[in-house]
Amino acid sequence: MKLWLKLAFSFALLAVCLEIFILTPSPKERLSSNLPQTNLDNTNGKVLTDAGKLSYSGYSKYPSLNWDPSPLTSSFSDKLRYKMWDVYILYTNNLTLLIALADIGYIKNSFIISYEKKSSPKSYEKLIPPWESTLMSSTSLSGTTSYNSSSYSLLFSNLNPHTKSIKISSSDYNIDLIYSKNDNQESIFFFGPFNEDMSQFFYAHKSYNYNVKGNVKIGNNEYILDNELGLMDWGRGVWPYQGKWMWASGNGIFDGKKIALNMEELPKDFKSSKASEDCFFVDDKMIKLGVVNLNQKKGSDKVWEFKTVNVGPNEMFASIKGIFVAEESMVKKTNLWIIKSQIVQYFGEFEGEVETVDGIIRFKVRGLVEYHESRW
Ligand SMILES: *[C@@H]1O[C@H](CO)[C@@H](O)[C@H](O)[C@H]1NC(C)=O
Ligand SMILES: *[C@@H]1O[C@H](CO)[C@@H](O)[C@H](O)[C@H]1NC(C)=O
Numbered sequence: 001m002k003l004w005l006k007l008a009f010s011f012a013l014l015a016v017c018l019e020i021f022i023l024t025p026s027p028k029e030r031l032s033s034n035l036p037q038t039n040l041d042n043t044n045g046k047v048l049t050d051a052g053k054l055s056y057s058g059y060s061k062y063p064s065l066n067w068d069p070s071p072l073t074s075s076f077s078d079k080l081r082y083k084m085w086d087v088y089i090l091y092t093n094n095l096t097l098l099i100a101l102a103d104i105g106y107i108k109n110s111f112i113i114s115y116e117k118k119s120s121p122k123s124y125e126k127l128i129p130p131w132e133s134t135l136m137s138s139t140s141l142s143g144t145t146s147y148n149s150s151s152y153s154l155l156f157s158n159l160n161p162h163t164k165s166i167k168i169s170s171s172d173y174n175i176d177l178i179y180s181k182n183d184n185q186e187s188i189f190f191f192g193p194f195n196e197d198m199s200q201f202f203y204a205h206k207s208y209n210y211n212v213k214g215n216v217k218i219g220n221n222e223y224i225l226d227n228e229l230g231l232m233d234w235g236r237g238v239w240p241y242q243g244k245w246m247w248a249s250g251n252g253i254f255d256g257k258k259i260a261l262n263m264e265e266l267p268k269d270f271k272s273s274k275a276s277e278d279c280f281f282v283d284d285k286m287i288k289l290g291v292v293n294l295n296q297k298k299g300s301d302k303v304w305e306f307k308t309v310n311v312g313p314n315e316m317f318a319s320i321k322g323i324f325v326a327e328e329s330m331v332k333k334t335n336l337w338i339i340k341s342q343i344v345q346y347f348g349e350f351e352g353e354v355e356t357v358d359g360i361i362r363f364k365v366r367g368l369v370e371y372h373e374s375r376w
Pocket of ligand 1: 093094224
């Protein structure tokens with residue numbers, strides 16, 4: 001055999017081995033039993049230890065633990081594994097809008113996704129090279145998130161711990177919104193380890209039932225919003241190379257109440273994980289749910305069924321069951337072999353009921369289901 005042929009053959013073999021033995025994810029077990037759903041509202045201290053590991057696993061309704069990422073940025077490899085994003089979403093009857101700035105270590109990007117009822121979803125993405133500067137908010141309640149270029153500018157600012165200003169200007173989108181909530185409104189802070197020593201983890205703050213007002217201009221369509229509902233999805237984490245999640249998020253008025261739901265399946269270390277991110281909101285209150293499983297209905301690509309693994313409620317967490325029906329979807333794929341990402345978003349409506357020890361709450365709200373899989 002010619003030398004170049006041998007080399008080519010060896011290289012191809014190496015690539016196939018890498019793909020099969022290293023890059024292909026090992027199938028992860030799905031949670032089919034509950035977690036303790038440990039509440040950390042009365043625990044004080046820091047989210048991270050000095051060694052950059054999660055101090056506790058669980059969830060809280062208030063910011064009881066302080067976020068300081070400085071232990072994470074000491075080495076180059078830590079910096080590559082550290083992922084951050086600030087995302088704002090709003091759901092009105094006619095419009096779903098998602099805007100974000102993310103920094104995943106070696107690249108940053110900003111994206112806007114809009115779904116106007118009765119038309120196909122649209123998106124805009126701006127990849128930001130490492131040498132251009134961005135700001136990421138220091139905590140979910142303070143600091144500024146921002147990026148400016150000649151054709152695009154984004155500025156998320158905290159006017160106070162309960163009020164945010166969200167501004168974007170680009171050729172296709174002009175967005176100027178105020179997100180505000182009440183002083184004592186509950187949200188979910190989630191502390192979820194991916195491995196047993198908790199050096200890989202996801203720390204998130206998801207805050208729903210924000211009152212949203214302002215203007216959104218998409219091409220020639222202008223929406224003047226007043227008294228709409230939206231959410232913040234603020235995430236920081238040290239992720240494994242194979243990242244994966246399935247997220248269901250909805251928000252709207254039903255029966256005169258502000259209702260929101262947040263359900264997420266993430267990779268988890270079963271030993272160290274003390275809570276899931278699943279929860280439900282009624283006005284200013286957060287109701288913790290048991291572990292939720294979400295499955296596409298057999299034989300249908302538009303319907304999902306979800307339910308908690310617990311059939312009924314207890315004092316610590318509630319149960320939920322219902323369906324999601326998609327109207328439209330959008331797929332975004334990037335494949336650079338070693339770095340790869342696939343995101344599928346479905347836009348539609350959730351309907352179902354939550355049972356707490358105090359009774360049953362029915363709901364029907366707009367929202368989205370997102371699948372994300374990546375090598376990053
Ligand atoms: C939203 O849609 C409804 C009908 O589905 C329509 O009557 C209404 O004018 C729309 N609102 C906006 C702001 O486009
Ligand atoms: C972008 O411009 C705004 C307004 O001029 C400014 O407040 C912000 O700090 C700038 N952002 C960056 C990353 O330089």
